[in-house]
Amino acid sequence: MTDTVLFQAFVYLCAAVVCVPVAKRLGLGAVLGYLVAGVLVGPNVLGAIGGEGKHVMHFAEFGVVLMLFVVGLELQPSLLWRLRRSILGLGGLQVAATAAVIAGAALALGVPWRAAIAIGLIMAMSSTAIVLSTLAERGQLKTSGGQAAFAVLLFQDIAVIPILAVFPLLGVAEVTAGAEAGRPAWMTALLVIGAVAGVVAAGRFVVRPAFQFLATVRLRESFIAAALLIVVAIALLMEQVGLSPALGTFVAGVVLAESEYRHELEADIEPFKGLLLGLFFISVGAQIDFPLIARDPGTIAGIVVGAMALKLLVLWAAGRLFGLDRPARWLLAFALAQVGEFAFVLIKFGTDSKIFDGAVAAPLVAAVAISMMLTPLVFVALERWVLPAVTVDTSDARPQDAVAHDDAAVVLAGHGRFGQIVARLLRSAGFRCTVLDLDPEIVDVVRRLGSKVYYGDASRIDLLHAAGCARAKLFVVAIDDAEQATAIVKTVREHFPGLPIFARARDRIHYYELRKLGVAVARRELFGSAVELATEALRALGLRGHTAHRMARRWRSHEEHALEEMAAMWARDEARTNLFARLRQALEEAERIMRDEDPRVAAGADPGWDNEAARSSRRPDEAPVEPPPP
Amino acid sequence: MARRVLILFAHPILERSRVNRRLLDGARDLAGVTIHDLYEEYPTFAVEPAREQALLAAHDVVVLQHPFYWYSAPALLKEWLDLVLQLGWAYGPGGTALRGKLMLNAITTGGSAEAYQPDGKNRFTLRELLTPFDQTAHLCGMTYLAPFVVHGALRLDDDGDVGPHVRAYRALLTALRDDTLDLAGAARAPTLRVEAGGRP
The missing domain is CATH 1.20.1530.20 (Na+/H+ antiporter like fold)
Incomplete structure (x- = not known):
């Protein structure tokens, strides 16, 4: 046989x-x-x-x-x-x-x-x-x-x-x-x-x-x-x-x-x-x-x-x-x-x-x-x-005074289009990131920029230790693959429970999942830039710059609150139908809020600036209601 | 010699404006008058000092046009003052960039002229309430003129109501531009009104 x-x-x-x-x-x-x-x-x-x-x-x-x-x-x-x-x-x-x-x-x-x-x-x-x-x-x-x-x-x-x-x-x-x-x-x-x-x-x-x-x-x-x-x-x-x-x-x-x-x-x-x-x-x-x-x-x-x-x-x-x-x-x-x-x-x-x-x-x-x-x-x-x-030798050769903050304050997993921006902003503010990435070409570039960088899968425990997770103040997950990101979050939560995690979320569901796993801050990867583009679109459609910006800000804040609320529902394992109902409700709310916010529509949501409200609350024989505007 | 006039316009919700919008539109076709719409230029409040300073340097008269919110200007104009009028540029050692220029406020109020009297609802005169602007101009070596005021703006509804004010505003801007104004008188006056002929 x-x-x-x-x-x-x-x-x-x-x-x-x-x-x-x-x-x-x-x-x-x-x-x-x-x-x-x-x-x-x-x-x-x-x-x-x-x-x-x-x-x-x-x-x-x-x-x-x-x-x-x-x-x-x-x-x-x-x-x-x-x-x-x-x-x-x-x-x-x-x-x-x-x-x-x-x-x-x-x-x-x-x-x-x-x-x-x-x-x-x-x-x-x-x-x-x-x-x-x-x-x-x-x-x-x-x-x-x-x-x-x-x-x-x-x-x-x-x-x-x-x-x-x-x-x-x-x-x-x-x-x-x-x-x-x-x-x-x-x-x-x-x-x-x-x-x-x-x-x-x-x-x-x-x-x-x-x-x-x-x-x-x-x-x-x-x-x-x-x-x-x-x-x-x-x-x-x-x-x-x-x-x-x-x-x-x-x-x-x-x-x-x-x-x-x-x-x-x-x-x-x-x-x-x-x-x-x-x-x-x-x-x-x-x-x-x-x-x-x-x-x-x-x-x-x-x-x-x-x-x-x-x-x-x-x-x-x-x-x-x-x-x-x-x-x-x-x-x-x-x-x-x-x-x-x-x-x-x-x-x-x-x-x-x-x-x-x-x-x-x-x-x-x-x-x-x-x-x-x-x-x-x-x-x-x-x-x-x-x-x-x-x-270590090469990093010792760097002049000490150039770095104001602890080298290992932030560990960043993923230095692609998303992580790169995070790293650059933090670096400009004097915070060095230790980068983990699986793409050797990216790793080469980062290394040439003088940052500490480790090759390999950020869900590997030895790599996380080598990157200084034990001393870091913050762990940022910025990789594009949602499943991999979730795996990394799980590993980091398990082995470094005290380390706050900031994570890039692919979509709503991924956002809920990340929040459920204890990620401190999650942001949907395309949300911010889409809102910014839409704001510019509103301006191009004839809205005043500040109005477009204010409406977008209001809409965004509503959207983010609703998302957080739904993440809490997700974490409690509530039925999908409840989630969908809440989502529909949020969409309706958003429309109503935007109607209120739109200065071209009468009666505003910013009473501080609202002439209409001031006019209607004033009796004809009375002196004008004072501020705003006085 | 003609003076160059800069209108720093601050209105966060121009869509609902009835007076300021018409005043501004009335000034648009005046030669030698630059309109700088702050809430349109800086919707996120990210004022760029260098750009603003260059603009100031290129003008001789600075008109702060805005609704008189809470006895002051809308927030962005305050932010603008805070960021642009820098030590060593606008005031203090070497801060001579604005010296000799003219500054005034062009404001709309909800209250009537009587409300801005010691015995009125607002207890102070407009000149008193505008003293922070007055002193700001003074510290920067500028001559501060009396304000151009449209009272009771909430009661002015259409072109017919606002028309006379638009004409008066145009006349003032023209007089400032052409230097036909009695500056000493304009600095002392409680408010500034120029008849279409150009005499104060």
Whole structure:
């Protein structure tokens, strides 16, 4: 029974469902959850999956391919062009320098020079799968550090091809590199160029009309199938010409990044990508050969720590050379310190080429897997200790007298169109906001403006602590997603009960909900500007400026009172019908109030100014009633 | 030399005005007279001092036209005085920007002329009740003239009732502009009335 596909699916899904939420809850990230799940179900602990782990891994590598397609979809060609310096320069430097340093270390330890070079090249690779998904999960992909990491990974993906070509030259045995066998070099080059050009052309001229047609059919399944078909077809084509499938689908993604179906494609591929990547990480976990590690823990530990430390140093120095600022440099160095999945492929190929034998390969495989497993922990260390330290440094450098008030007086979740205005007004008045945002581009901008800013989901407790919620006077929720805003409010209320919350409400219902949750002040996001526009419209329709303003002010105050009253009804869980009745009543009241307020209509609501009232209360033979007006 | 006249007009509810509106309309076509409608310009009370000071600097006569609410001006005109007449600009050391200009109030009252007498309902004369404006002008080095007054504004209903007052107001503004007014006399008078001929 253990051989059936269904049983295996059961095991993998079980492991994922149990381990991933636990890891997430502990703030360790989904990747570590999958890896631990792999260890648990692997041959060394539960033994639920056995030797087929490698086959599963081969299949699961398709998750990496899908991921690069999605990454490509999010990258406009213009952005890629801007990154060209990082990709070629930083990426090239990292691969060459890391390979050289690690090869040197291996030589010093007595490894023959051919094997040393091969090991250097293998260890230079980082894990595209782990790093990109972790950076995306933490919202750091588009920061300067994240971009640099992405550029280096992209170069590594490309570099695998020439490395595969070089390995046979290092080896003693004659092996052939995949499909390139028997073709002259110029033909290979021509095929590669032709394939990439074909992908670009197809993206432009075939995929679009095809999707247009599919969109008219309105069948969601066919859309999903088409999206998968694109990726599979490109992967196949790339394998045929000897290019990395991941690279090919990445190019296709970039080509389609500007099409109107971009979001549709992304949404369709996303679940497959997630599941297959999860599978990939589980199989990495399952492959760790614990008996081998147990036999020689010192060597393995030495390889892991040595390789990661050397990689980290080289990355840090390269980042410095390329002018990355301190947080970005540290992010790059920590993110790419592990050895990646391409190493498995290269190690196997190295063994096949007889560059080294199995006795060398086995500890290498274990070390690579362990270094991948350590990556989520490295990220946690980076976020908890390293980034705060390097960020605090820069804020200390700011002149003290420029800031009149406590830095952490206000924590602001969301720095979009709404939060930005809040932050700017508060900042103008001398109150600095600590900003939390999920959009890396926004985060970059805010950081450049000199504000303290944290990436990530504001409902994460560790992030709230890091942002200084314990000392803050006010918490402002300004994000656009209503459900997320509610979730953040709940978390903050639960963990910082004394911290007043000011929140942006999407609409009436959201307003009621926020008030019910104990938000001190809520404002509907479009209400204020709509009232202002309507006020100007009244002026354009011939009302006096002050009259329009006064009427709008009166209307607004009535509207806000009624809203508050209805929020109280909502909080008492009163029936919807009561609410609707109250709403109708409020609308009628508003009309009546406005009639009273309108100076063009007789008998006003501002008796202080009202000549009519003064006239009618005066008897004809009497002296005029005095003020107003006297 | 012709004087430039600035009417600072303050009426929060002009839609219901019967006298002030007609007075203002009557002044609209006078050359050399600028009308500055404060409640229209600053509906939110956010008076811009620099803009107002430039306007004052470009004129020689300042007419504060408003209904005589609670023996004073509507709130926005007070806000205007508070914000625009700044130390070092309008008064105090270096505050000479307004020196030599003329200032007066043009007001409408509900009460009759008799009500504004020591033995009348309002117990004080208009000149007495207007002393804060008088002293404001004085502190700024301006000559304060007697007020132009339309009494019993609530009883004036139509163009026929208001017409004579509109003509008198136009005549006063013209006289101020053309410098045909006896300023010493105008400063002492209880109220200001200029007949259509231009003689006080």
